[in-house]
Amino acid sequence: MTTGANGDQERLARAGLSRVVEPGDLAALKAFDGLPALEIWDRLQRGAPGLERWSTRLADANPERDLERAAAAGARFVIPGDDEWPDQLDVLEEAGQLTRRAGVPYGLWVRGRADLRHAVTRAVALVGARACSSYGEHVAAELSSGLADNGVTIVSGGAFGIDAAAHRGALAASGLTIAVLACGVDVSYPKRNSALLSRIAEDGLVVAELPPGCSPTKLRFLARNRLIAAITQGTVVIEAAVRSGALNTAGWAEQCGRTVLAVPGPVTSRMSAGSHLLVRERNAVLATNVADIIEATSPFGTNLAPPPRAPQTVTDTLHPDLQRTLDAVPVHHPAPATSIAATAGLDLPTTERYLQTLATLTLITQTPTGWRLAPSIPDPSSPSG
Amino acid sequence: MTTGANGDQERLARAGLSRVVEPGDLAALKAFDGLPALEIWDRLQRGAPGLERWSTRLADANPERDLERAAAAGARFVIPGDDEWPDQLDVLEEAGQLTRRAGVPYGLWVRGRADLRHAVTRAVALVGARACSSYGEHVAAELSSGLADNGVTIVSGGAFGIDAAAHRGALAASGLTIAVLACGVDVSYPKRNSALLSRIAEDGLVVAELPPGCSPTKLRFLARNRLIAAITQGTVVIEAAVRSGALNTAGWAEQCGRTVLAVPGPVTSRMSAGSHLLVRERNAVLATNVADIIEATSPFGTNLAPPPRAPQTVTDTLHPDLQRTLDAVPVHHPAPATSIAATAGLDLPTTERYLQTLATLTLITQTPTGWRLAPSIPDPSSPSG
Structure with a gap:
């Protein structure tokens, strides 16, 4: 059932101690400190002086019976x-x-x-x-x-x-x-x-x-x-x-x-x-x-938990000036580049260059009357958050 | 309305800049780094070279009007x-x-x-x-x-x-x-x-x-x-x-x-x-x-939050052996000291001394047939958990 280098006496002594000595008994820790289990058990059996505290339970202790009872269960x-x-x-x-x-x-x-x-x-x-x-x-x-x-x-x-x-x-x-x-x-x-x-x-x-x-x-x-x-x-x-x-x-x-x-x-x-x-x-x-x-609970530096991250969207990585231009493009009603430049606070040539870039990224579309957001892009004035 | 050492010119220049320069404009931080607001505003007004980026909004900027509009609101x-x-x-x-x-x-x-x-x-x-x-x-x-x-x-x-x-x-x-x-x-x-x-x-x-x-x-x-x-x-x-x-x-x-x-x-x-x-x-x-x-959010060491603590009960402070004795006292049906001593794993004289102490603390009561818990004490075998 159990294997190892332990003799039956050692197991019996420890079974007996588990019955007689209450877990957390400070007096036992003090009285038995460092002694082998067999020696403790022997002293208790012999009724060595100073161990009266454990005498009450010792009288009823029967490790053979406990081991049998355990086996039965x-x-x-x-x-x-x-x-x-x-x-x-x-x-x-x-x-x-x-x-x-x-x-x-x-x-x-x-x-x-x-x-x-x-x-x-x-x-x-x-x-x-x-x-x-x-x-x-x-x-x-x-x-x-x-x-x-x-x-x-x-x-x-x-x-x-x-x-x-x-x-x-x-x-x-x-x-x-x-x-x-x-x-x-x-x-x-x-x-x-x-x-x-x-x-x-x-x-x-x-x-x-x-x-x-x-x-x-x-x-x-x-x-x-x-x-x-x-x-x-x-x-x-x-x-x-x-x-x-x-x-x-x-x-x-x-x-x-x-x-x-x-x-x-x-x-x-x-x-x-x-x-x-x-x-x-x-x-x-x-x-x-x-x-x-x-x-x-793993050794340091192993099994690292991935930090929770939402997927990045293309607009997360835009240069701030591109983002500003995108912010200035109307959702529904197209606006000309001049008006977008004023809203974005950028000069017209820069704005026109950025509008081309945003169109290449399919974020905005050009119509006969100007620029507007591509239909799939969420309104940038409703930020996450 | 506003008081301090600032002249009207400084306030007008800053109001103008708050209209023309977008918050978070990296180019502005770079171009104007360390310059006084009046100087920046002056350069923008003069159309100094390298500042074309801000020209679009500058044309419409009118700080006097913004200050009036603010006052109206x-x-x-x-x-x-x-x-x-x-x-x-x-x-x-x-x-x-x-x-x-x-x-x-x-x-x-x-x-x-x-x-x-x-x-x-x-x-x-x-x-x-x-x-x-x-x-x-x-x-x-x-x-x-x-x-x-x-x-x-x-x-x-x-x-x-x-x-x-x-x-x-x-x-x-x-x-x-x-x-x-x-x-x-x-x-x-x-x-x-x-x-x-x-x-x-x-x-x-x-x-x-x-x-x-x-x-x-x-x-x-x-x-x-x-x-x-x-x-x-x-x-x-x-x-x-x-x-x-x-x-x-x-x-x-x-x-x-x-x-x-x-x-x-x-x-x-x-x-x-x-x-x-x-x-x-x-x-x-x-x-x-x-x-x-x-x-x-207070200076270090001040306004310390009291740690959340439940009130201590009298049994929290019992010596472990007293607690063990208390644990061994039946809830309802009184038991004699000998049986309590065996359950607690303590010798009889010690157990009897502890029973007296617990009775003094009104934690247990003595009956003709032995000891039992005082009615108000919760069952110690249902620990907080």
């Missing part, structure tokens, strides 16, 4: 050193120290057929509000499908709103999507997303740091967010209020040195205030389409 | 050196050389009772698409009213769409607004805005570089844009397609060293693409409200 426990382990998570060692929050997880419980390491070689997180607007839901689905079409794996949190739309967009495009949960991979949370989570486990991956059966808590959501940020090249916040879990994920992405992007929306929408805050105060990249996201 | 001709002349326009001398486009205008035809110089001591340009969305129109009016309430003069171009909404917003807030036109100040363009333009002339100012009676042309709109950018501290693009006159004004604002701001909108709206382009590629400041605009 179609899940495996992937640990550092396994072929499938995503090395991107190493970044959390330093980021965890910086923020005094959870570091690298002891392992990841993984449900689904895809290879986790392979799935995140090109991955972007799409996150946002649960109570999103229909605009946010639409944009999440569109961006997700578009990124999936470009071979990008979509990572999100399996929640209502933006998360669900992002997962669905990737599935609709037959792309890979990963739901990183704040509970066990066998727990359907939220309940009404259970069909979606089953589908993700079928076609993509459901991943969690917590062992089977665990329920989500507020702190587990916050700790989970670091995993979403760390295993992706960039985090895109689609809609978020100024007080939002998505901004916490964006903060983790910053700390992990990943790109933070934000999708703008109406300034009248509370749901876009968090996105705009990220751009204004935290230097997030404004993401308006798939190309923007691919550019910002 | 309630307008005056303000020139450099007049008390009312806005020195901000000096920036165009250099900007004009940079871009080989029109420099400082020879003078400004001004309609309205307000003092132009005074009106632009605190002024912001609100510009955008003619064919704007109802979102853009709404935002333009709201921002304009809010800025006017803060004593900011609103400058725009008198066109349909964003321009009109910006002017109207300022008028509705009894603020000052200035329409800078690409035609004569006595010309109602566009026709359907004539009531609005009259109202602006009544309560604010209508300003133009072109003498009375002149019609707008494409090049005149582009030259006009430099005046909007130069006389304001910042240009706010509210809605603009990627091909838009508003982006031209933003370009002038950059060249004049003024702040460029852009209001975001839905990424699904073609009308916000220009705003997003400015933020992504030209470093425009994202403007989401009045405070953002005031901050960005």
Whole structure:
């Protein structure tokens, strides 16, 4: 099931630790700093002094049973050193120290057929509000499908709103999507997303740091967010209020040195205030389409997004004096060159020369009574704008 | 009417030049570079060699008549050196050389009772698409009213769409607004805005570089844009397609060293693409409200916009272990401390101490069968998201 250089003891120790030590436990980071997992597990088992904090859960911990329970739910426990382990998570060692929050997880419980390491070689997180607007839901689905079409794996949190739309967009495009949960991979949370989570486990991956059966808590959501940020090249916040879990994920992405992007929306929408805050105060990249996201999450200078440009028209490139002459030519009722020269503010010989040039460009036509615009040319006194 | 150190001859010469020399005439910038206005006018009158280009219009030029015509329309001709002349326009001398486009205008035809110089001591340009969305129109009016309430003069171009909404917003807030036109100040363009333009002339100012009676042309709109950018501290693009006159004004604002701001909108709206382009590629400041605009157009470090923040709740500031304990307390059915300790992953004495603290904070209540959340506390397993 899982391969690599790890012995069964290492896997059992880490499975046990994932049950006993809460993600984001500062005391654990302090007590176990730098120790190998086997050594930590051994000390806990021996009831070494100073580790009473973890005694309550230790009594009930049974890693063999957790591994069996996971297997029954179609899940495996992937640990550092396994072929499938995503090395991107190493970044959390330093980021965890910086923020005094959870570091690298002891392992990841993984449900689904895809290879986790392979799935995140090109991955972007799409996150946002649960109570999103229909605009946010639409944009999440569109961006997700578009990124999936470009071979990008979509990572999100399996929640209502933006998360669900992002997962669905990737599935609709037959792309890979990963739901990183704040509970066990066998727990359907939220309940009404259970069909979606089953589908993700079928076609993509459901991943969690917590062992089977665990329920989500507020702190587990916050700790989970670091995993979403760390295993992706960039985090895109689609809609978020100024007080939002998505901004916490964006903060983790910053700390992990990943790109933070934000999708703008109406300034009248509370749901876009968090996105705009990220751009204004935290230097997030404004993401308006798939190309923007691919550019910002690719190695510098590659996959550049084409700037949006309307096609140039022939009149864009006219010399200003030619443009002035053209501006002075009537739309409907032909005028003689003398009158056009006065309107344009140019002398007559110059005006006559320019009129010939404009006629060659088929922008104007000559009639027995003078010059007028060619029928297809829009009125130049109604400029774009 | 107009006061200052200028003699009548200087005013007549400049009025004449504003009739004969087209704004944005590169040949004029080259031929007259650095010469005083009186000298240029004199050379044109004398028919000096090399100036044939301007002969056609010169024959019809009559500055005395233009000044009378302006006075009849309630307008005056303000020139450099007049008390009312806005020195901000000096920036165009250099900007004009940079871009080989029109420099400082020879003078400004001004309609309205307000003092132009005074009106632009605190002024912001609100510009955008003619064919704007109802979102853009709404935002333009709201921002304009809010800025006017803060004593900011609103400058725009008198066109349909964003321009009109910006002017109207300022008028509705009894603020000052200035329409800078690409035609004569006595010309109602566009026709359907004539009531609005009259109202602006009544309560604010209508300003133009072109003498009375002149019609707008494409090049005149582009030259006009430099005046909007130069006389304001910042240009706010509210809605603009990627091909838009508003982006031209933003370009002038950059060249004049003024702040460029852009209001975001839905990424699904073609009308916000220009705003997003400015933020992504030209470093425009994202403007989401009045405070953002005031901050960005004030001297550095003054009038800082308060960052949008939701009020903190008591649970935001809890120690992580207290939060973990709180997370483990059931919402409805009381649980004993032993079960809460196991769920939280903390030892029993610690858990009991924390439960007491949480009770003191009125976050939880003790019942005969154990602890439960206080009724007013939201379920911590439904975090903000």
